[in-house]
Amino acid sequence: MASSKEIEHAAAAWLARRDAGGWSERDQRQLDAWLDASMAHRVAFVRLDAAWRQSDRLKALGAGVPAGVVPARGSWASSPFGAADDHADEPHHPRPVHAHAPWRTTHRHRGKRHSLLHHLATAAMLALLVSLALVWRHYTAVEQASYRTAIGDLQEVPLADGSVATLSSDSRLLVTLSHGERHVDLQQGEAFFAVAKDPSRPFVVSAGGRRVTAVGTRFSVRRDAADLRVVVTQGLVRLESDRLPNGLRQPTTLLPAGSVALASDTGVVVHSGSVQQAEEYLSWRSGFVSFHDTPLATAAAEFNRYNARKIVIGDPGVGAMRVGGNFRWSNIDAFVRLLAQGFPVQARRQGDTIVLTRR
Amino acid sequence: MDDSLNNWFAREILAHEGALMRYLLRSWFRREEIHDLRQEIYVRIYEAAAKARPAMPKSFLFTTARHLMTDRLRRGRVVSIEAVGDMDALNVLIDEVSPERRMGARQELKRLTDAFDRLPDRCREVVWLRRVEELSQKQVAARMGISEKTVEKQVAKGARLIAEYFYGGSHARRPAHDDATDTAYGNGHGQQQGD
Numbered sequence: 001m002a003s004s005k006e007i008e009h010a011a012a013a014w015l016a017r018r019d020a021g022g023w024s025e026r027d028q029r030q031l032d033a034w035l036d037a038s039m040a041h042r043v044a045f046v047r048l049d050a051a052w053r054q055s056d057r058l059k060a061l062g063a064g065v066p067a068g069v070v071p072a073r074g075s076w077a078s079s080p081f082g083a084a085d086d087h088a089d090e091p092h093h094p095r096p097v098h099a100h101a102p103w104r105t106t107h108r109h110r111g112k113r114h115s116l117l118h119h120l121a122t123a124a125m126l127a128l129l130v131s132l133a134l135v136w137r138h139y140t141a142v143e144q145a146s147y148r149t150a151i152g153d154l155q156e157v158p159l160a161d162g163s164v165a166t167l168s169s170d171s172r173l174l175v176t177l178s179h180g181e182r183h184v185d186l187q188q189g190e191a192f193f194a195v196a197k198d199p200s201r202p203f204v205v206s207a208g209g210r211r212v213t214a215v216g217t218r219f220s221v222r223r224d225a226a227d228l229r230v231v232v233t234q235g236l237v238r239l240e241s242d243r244l245p246n247g248l249r250q251p252t253t254l255l256p257a258g259s260v261a262l263a264s265d266t267g268v269v270v271h272s273g274s275v276q277q278a279e280e281y282l283s284w285r286s287g288f289v290s291f292h293d294t295p296l297a298t299a300a301a302e303f304n305r306y307n308a309r310k311i312v313i314g315d316p317g318v319g320a321m322r323v324g325g326n327f328r329w330s331n332i333d334a335f336v337r338l339l340a341q342g343f344p345v346q347a348r349r350q351g352d353t354i355v356l357t358r359r
Numbered sequence: 360m361d362d363s364l365n366n367w368f369a370r371e372i373l374a375h376e377g378a379l380m381r382y383l384l385r386s387w388f389r390r391e392e393i394h395d396l397r398q399e400i401y402v403r404i405y406e407a408a409a410k411a412r413p414a415m416p417k418s419f420l421f422t423t424a425r426h427l428m429t430d431r432l433r434r435g436r437v438v439s440i441e442a443v444g445d446m447d448a449l450n451v452l453i454d455e456v457s458p459e460r461r462m463g464a465r466q467e468l469k470r471l472t473d474a475f476d477r478l479p480d481r482c483r484e485v486v487w488l489r490r491v492e493e494l495s496q497k498q499v500a501a502r503m504g505i506s507e508k509t510v511e512k513q514v515a516k517g518a519r520l521i522a523e524y525f526y527g528g529s530h531a532r533r534p535a536h537d538d539a540t541d542t543a544y545g546n547g548h549g550q551q552q553g554d
Binding site: 003004005007008009012013015016017019020021039040042043044046047048049050051052054055056057058059060061062065067068070073074076276283286288290326 | 365366368369373388390391394395397398399401402405406467468471472475476483484486487488489490491492493495496497502507510511512514515516517518519521522525526
């Protein structure tokens, strides 16, 4: 069966063909046959057709514009609908940044800037002397910030270089931005990084004796006692370790998108799969945890990362049971309820813990 | 095609696409499936409305969405407890997701203009010449010095993107997680999971 996106593309192709002119009765019959073949085809076509008919109203913008001229983006700002923002009722969704706004300003001020540059050039010689003295200080200047989240909290933190870190529950970061390097010390927990490209300043996440280095990419790093898990969803990162106590050094590993690497004292295991599979490890960002044939003990530990109330495995038999599914990590009760319904498991609540035993 | 049904569908259902997408993004954990989900929801509604138009289209839309997600959880491929999943998450009030409102004509034009301005350069030029100056595709090709086939492709792309931006509106991308994809929520081509 075709995916919904393929269907949408096919519907768009039909619409464009009909729009091209020279549309015959035979063409119409073919289109009808396609529409009749599946309700999904019909709905996709109806939707695009409605939007395309809407676009007819763009004519209102053509008034006063000479033929053959396509107005620049945003040049309607002073027209009938003014600057009023109809997104005001959607405060949670910041509007995407349109690239055209700054571009227009630059354009308009180019003349002015030119003469300004002239002055600057004259001043440059003087400034050079001063700045040479300042360079050293500039290079060593650092910006430092630390972030932490409580249990059950997620936080998205924009960093000064344009990167964004998403802290998982109960996590701690120390971010140091200097001229030559962007350094994040993951002191506890897990964080996902969407790294702004800056080849001159590598982005390094260190955790214990290991370092994960990236230039512009997306990946997460998670600490579990001495172990480290790295999930890469875009680009390439480098995982390296300090010398171990026994004097050996684990080899440096390059991780492409789709990799899930587990580094422990015994070595580094890399699982290379699709980006989609890797993304599953990051479903915590949207509030979910995912399990596939996971021992209950592991699943419980996962829930415990996010909740002050802890699941305790009361006997090993229960801990070894395999579970699967996607759950809201904040809903520990639903998880426990489902366990008790579907498995021979009994849940006892004792203060801040939920003890699971065999029934 | 039944024009009155199609007009009803655009006016009462597609008009809420932005709110629907926010709801789906919030409730469904696999982003790559959301495009499929949306299609399935629209199919169910269109089929139902062909028999009788629902009295309260908007709540019908969200109820359908919730039922569909619940069904999908039940039919999940992973047996064991995924089958029942976490349905509490789906029980949100509709009005919490999208306060009732109707767009005025001015707002609609503003939204259309925004959608138009978000089109890539070449696509935007083709749409302008075709829709505003009312040149035929052939004339557009001659004017821009490109092939008619290319114009047709740009028209197809324009229709898709205008639908996405105009109906989907600012559900657009979530801040940090998404790349610059042409549709705001997915990445690349969706995949059918399971069933």
